[in-house]
């Protein structure tokens with residue numbers, strides 16, 4: 001067995017792992033990061049940008065939100081059901097972390113809200129301008145994967161500081177002696193075991209979004225049936241299982257919930273085209289929310305979970321499609337392409353040709369109900385009532401924004417199934433505000449830290465999309481906090 005020795009061992013070189021490694025090295029520690037994949041960056045390579053509050057960018061944009069205002073919003077949103085010290089420390093650090101990233105060469109488009117909530121939903125639904133969207137390598141527009149540029153800069157910074165990143169070398173076990181974390185066992189790409197000894201171990205393995213069995217056990221969702229998440233290979237819950245085996249306490253685990261069509265990245269234009277405030281019904285044909293609220297993907301995900309079989313359908317007709325094609329989407333997501341309706345006919349043709357079963361077009365509402373598996377009588381009754389409300393310019397059921405009250409009565413009809421979706425899992429390992437791992441009895445396990453989504457139990461039941469960029473924000477800042485505390489612990 002190969003032997004290694006260092007000050008700080010970081011288990012994974014994704015977003016929070018790299019933040020922890022850089023911060024420990026900046027504070028004088030020698031660091032080895034073990035990474036399971038053949039590249040660094042983890043799920044963050046897929047995203048767009050982190051939260052920051054009080055950053056210089058926001059000051060230049062005259063965004064006045066302070067860390068304490070965000071803290072109060074967060075704590076009201078979660079009903080104080082989470083660790084206030086950890087939330088406070090995270091937001092207090094988050095503005096400085098944006099500058100810290102800029103110093104590494106990360107460039108941002110600016111700070112923006114993720115969506116605009118309708119007036120009637122504002123108190124708990126309005127998104128603040130906290131999302132610092134990263135400029136992609138080589139320029140271009142904001143969009144999925146642009147945060148890859150941030151991961152590249154962070155990887156380069158870690159290397160510059162002498163952090164040893166061992167790729168394709170998953171950690172299998174945390175070594176605990178006399179109640180203290182003293183190292184790890186890893187396996188390199190040739191299958192050789194490595195025993196690495198260190199004075200502190202930081203776990204950062206990104207949750208278990210790609211482990212259907214753990215998803216079912218821990219959250220009740222069945223992947224591919226009533227949950228379609230970004231199951232990024234490698235996110236199999238290793239950190240949680242190793243930490244629990246080492247004596248860590250457990251927190252509740254949730255999904256970072258949103259909604260999506262199955263295999264959405266392969267049908268991205270279609271997903272964007274149907275993510276509009278048209279007519280949304282459940283399997284019974286009943287409306288279940290005011291559709292102007294769908295830009296809040298978390299609230300909409302929750303609403304879909306509350307429907308029979310966790311599924312709903314968004315429906316529009318030929319007249320509405322013509323309106324979208326002419327004027328663009330009623331709601332422009334920051335994520336989907338700008339020209340979704342220019343791509344629509346081709347994308348639908350391709351989807352039908354490959355037998356993709358989650359969209360349909362039909363000459364009648366009856367045919368649409370049959371094709372999608374919606375209760376026919378329920379749908380016809382709903383459409384009749386909805387069209388009458390549209391004619392009266394008033395949504396008597398949910399008070400939806402009048403601008404979006406467009407009747408559904410001009411064939412062809414188009415529909416798409418929407419399911420709960422998830423970016424990944426949140427929580428599992430119990431930590432305190434210093435990111436030290438604790439037992440169920442709140443006793444610190446000396447030398448053991450956990451960061452990122454493995455330890456992110458600060459959202460309670462629902463992801464606070466009101467402060468967007470929050471998972472990357474937590475991952476970066478918990479990583480920085482852990483690196484600083486681990487370096488201090490070693491010096492003590």
Ligand SMILES: Cc1cc2nc3c(=O)[nH]c(=O)nc-3n(C[C@H](O)[C@H](O)[C@H](O)COP(=O)(O)OP(=O)(O)OC[C@H]3O[C@@H](n4cnc5c(N)ncnc54)[C@H](O)[C@@H]3O)c2cc1C
Nearest residue numbers: 012014015016036042043044047048171206452453469472
């Ligand atoms: C499509 C998409 C878009 C997103 N967009 C945003 C956004 O714009 N803003 C935002 O705030 N959040 C966004 N997120 C969420 C955010 O990217 C993640 O929450 C964040 O990257 C998680 O960071 P982490 O460090 O906990 O895990 P990750 O960054 O996923 O890193 C985990 C790492 O652990 C490694 N690993 C696993 N097991 C082991 C092991 N046994 N040994 C060694 N290494 C191991 C993995 O290979 C991986 O590299 C998005 C997520 C997705 C999927």
